[in-house]
Amino acid sequence: MAEASTELDIEHPDALLAYLRAAGQIGPAETPTIRNLAGGVSNRTVLVERASGEGWVLKQALAKLRVKVDWFSDPARIHREAAGLRWLEKLAPPGTITPLVFEDHTHHLLAMQAVPMPHDNLKTLLLAGAPPRATLLDYAGQFGRLLGVVHRTARERQSEVEPVFTDRGFFESLRVEPYYEYTAAQVAAESPEGAAFLRGLVAKTRARTLTLVHGDYSPKNVLVREGRLILLDHEVIHWGDPAFDVGFALTHLLSKARHLVPRRADMGDAARAFWGAYREALGPAPWAGDIKAMAVMHTLGCLLARVAGRSPLEYLDEPARASQRTAVLALMTSPHGPPASVERLIALFPEQQ
Ligand SMILES: Nc1ncnc2c1ncn2[C@@H]1O[C@H](COP(=O)(O)OP(=O)(O)O)[C@@H](O)[C@H]1O
Ligand SMILES: [Mg+2]
Structure with missing residues (x-):
């Protein structure tokens, strides 16, 4: 029985x-x-x-x-x-x-x-090109603020929160391996430098135990009800590197900026609104200085992983995936180094060849 x-x-x-x-x-x-x-x-x-x-x-x-x-x-x-x-x-x-x-x-x-009806999934709205510009920027700002508040308040209560979330096993098996390590192996022959970039990123990520990280911070896991965002799906949550969440989220906005050409400018501005609201909500966190460089690295890592890893973006066809792969590798391995800021990355990526 x-x-x-x-x-x-x-x-x-x-x-x-x-x-x-x-x-x-x-x-x-x-x-x-x-x-x-x-x-x-x-x-x-x-x-x-x-x-x-x-x-x-x-x-x-x-x-x-x-x-x-x-x-x-x-x-x-x-x-x-x-x-x-x-x-x-x-x-x-x-x-x-x-x-x-x-x-x-x-x-x-x-x-x-349950989130009562009616509500919409944020990814579905974005892919349909649905929200008018002002609404899109409002949602992007809420998306950034929600994340910044969680990263800040969890760190403020570190002594209570960290012990609950120290285990990173699910983050390793559901994110580090399928996104970064598998992708490094996939691109190694074509771009040894790209593979080295990802392996270096894995080492840095593992060394950073700064605050609570959601681990699945994507528009797919956000519902919109009466104009307000509600976050779902917390199974990869852990104490780790907050820049991972920023990169994971920006990847969705930037992939759409690249591939939804009529909405390119709006999606780029949505990425800026996300990043601005995130940093404002984060405030003077101890890692506020190096979040910028790490956010660039995770965004590049996730942009590549979502076209060459185990979990490719389903709304991109093969040519679009190949084009994104070439563009990310070019930015990762530029002789001048990767883009110096998130703003620079947002400006470059949608048009990068
Ligand atoms: N509390 C909830 N209220 C309303 N719908 C929900 C709720 N939780 C999940 N859902 C619906 O179920 C879908 C899958 O849930 P999610 O937690 O993201 O699971 P998975 O880990 O399988 O992705 C969501 O995209 C959403 O449509
Ligand atoms: Mg989900």
Whole structure:
């Protein structure tokens, strides 16, 4: 009995209903509406709407990710996400984090409050070219401020926060290896200097234990409700190098600046708005000086990883990926060194050959 119950698959509504009742999370006769949510690759996510009007999203980590190649990760990472939800609610700006409802260590799942409808996914909005310029810049500013506030407030509470998030195992297996190390191996023959750049970046990243790092800070993990941003998906959260989040986020804005040509100027300005708001919210952090150089390096690293690594941007076709690869390698290995500032990188990358 106990063994069978550990095999609960929350995407099976009857099994989920029985589980919620047996666990006492809902009344024994209560029948909520249950709907599987699409989109994620590493988790099952299910919306549960109760008669009371309360909505939960249940999330259960998959051992095998839903990608083309075999990719495995310990489902216990859902408990890192639960810890992330608990702490981010205290650290991030009010209303930007969905409260945790419950966590279950037996079935490796959690429940958080659902973001009510209507809402939009920020990546979907950006790819559709939807937000008018002023709205786009507002969202980009919120996106930067949210990150800067988390990086600053986590460091202010370092003695409490760091011990919870010291383990970097998921960051290593879900980011360092598939993004940087795998990409270094992919480009080594064509560009030994590019591979050396990435390997150097890995060493620097590992040496930097400065504050709380989200690790998946992408528009795909942001919902927009009534004009306000809400951050999701915290399973790669760890104590480490904040510049990784900046580079990961800027990669999405800059890839779109390069490839969504009609929106190039607006997306470039969105990247500037993100970076400006981030630094303002970060304030005089102890690493505020070298965040600039590290942010350039991580942005270049992620821009390359998203076209040559294990997790390529799905909205780019082969020629677009090849063009981005050539452009990033040219910037990484320029005889004058990489761009001297984030502003310079934002100016150069969208047009770089
Ligand atoms: N609290 C929530 N409220 C509403 N929708 C959510 C919530 N959590 C997740 N989702 C939906 O499920 C999708 C996948 O969730 P996410 O946490 O990003 O999982 P994954 O790790 O699989 O990417 C999100 O893009 C979003 O559409
Ligand atoms: Mg996600």
